[in-house]
Amino acid sequence: MSTMSTIRAATAIFSLTNLDHSSCLGTIESRLKKLNGIRGANVDFVTNAIEVNYDPEQLTVTEIRDFLRGLTTKQEASNASTRDNTGSLE
Amino acid sequence: MLPPRVTKASKTVPKSFRIDESALRALEAEASSLNVSPNTLVNQILKQYAEFDRFARMISTVKFSSAPFRGLLSAADVNQLIEVAKAAGSSIPQAFVTAKRGKVDLDSLIDHVRSLAKYAQLFEFSDTVDSHGHVITLIHDYGLNWSIFLVHYLTAMLALIGMSPKLEMSDRSVIITISGA
Numbered sequence: 001m002s003t004m005s006t007i008r009a010a011t012a013i014f015s016l017t018n019l020d021h022s023s024c025l026g027t028i029e030s031r032l033k034k035l036n037g038i039r040g041a042n043v044d045f046v047t048n049a050i051e052v053n054y055d056p057e058q059l060t061v062t063e064i065r066d067f068l069r070g071l072t073t074k075q076e077a078s079n080a081s082t083r084d085n086t087g088s089l090e
Numbered sequence: 091m092l093p094p095r096v097t098k099a100s101k102t103v104p105k106s107f108r109i110d111e112s113a114l115r116a117l118e119a120e121a122s123s124l125n126v127s128p129n130t131l132v133n134q135i136l137k138q139y140a141e142f143d144r145f146a147r148m149i150s151t152v153k154f155s156s157a158p159f160r161g162l163l164s165a166a167d168v169n170q171l172i173e174v175a176k177a178a179g180s181s182i183p184q185a186f187v188t189a190k191r192g193k194v195d196l197d198s199l200i201d202h203v204r205s206l207a208k209y210a211q212l213f214e215f216s217d218t219v220d221s222h223g224h225v226i227t228l229i230h231d232y233g234l235n236w237s238i239f240l241v242h243y244l245t246a247m248l249a250l251i252g253m254s255p256k257l258e259m260s261d262r263s264v265i266i267t268i269s270g271a
Contacts (some may be wrong), residue, residue, distance in 0.1 A: 013207040020108035026125055045124050046134045049208050061216040061227060 010056040140211035179246030223269040234261040
């Protein structure tokens, strides 16, 4: 049953500027697109921003932000590990 | 009332340019480090210019590091900050959207705010539209004075089209509820 305030659209722009490896941006975009409720996502490699269209009846903007923060934290940990491993070979 | 812009791939067309060789080398190196094609990178650089930089130039925009910006905000006198915000909100959006869209209406003003998120990284942005109107949320880490500035900037901006939205704020966010748009 529809309500008086049926949500028609939702969009959000998140900053990914804390990422120290910009090459991870594409991975983050593809993982976000697999999330239920995401209708579209587009990373801007120039501004380090990701623009997202989503279904607010399935996801909140806070859940998307937390998901992105989780991904970027994992990605940074992975990069740090790679750097450490590279260093140990030198 | 229009829904938020939909993120989708724009139509692309082939076009040849001669470009400076050193610029091409820099673009190819940057594209390689980002793990994207030079085509994608060039498109996004041009889109930033087409959608934001060429209009930002008209209002004498400067690029500035975030750390001193945060410091300046926290050191500012709140009453003077409010006056600056009101003056800026009643003039800058009008100049920007008139140059970009040719008219000042709710859609063009929301696009201005969206551009400030995407191209100037002044905050993160979300816009939810239902049959009652827009709920726009701005999230940032510049402190309470930035929220105060934004509230007064946006109030003055929306007064340009005779709107008085409901605004709420914390030290990290501003929520704008625009009803009956």
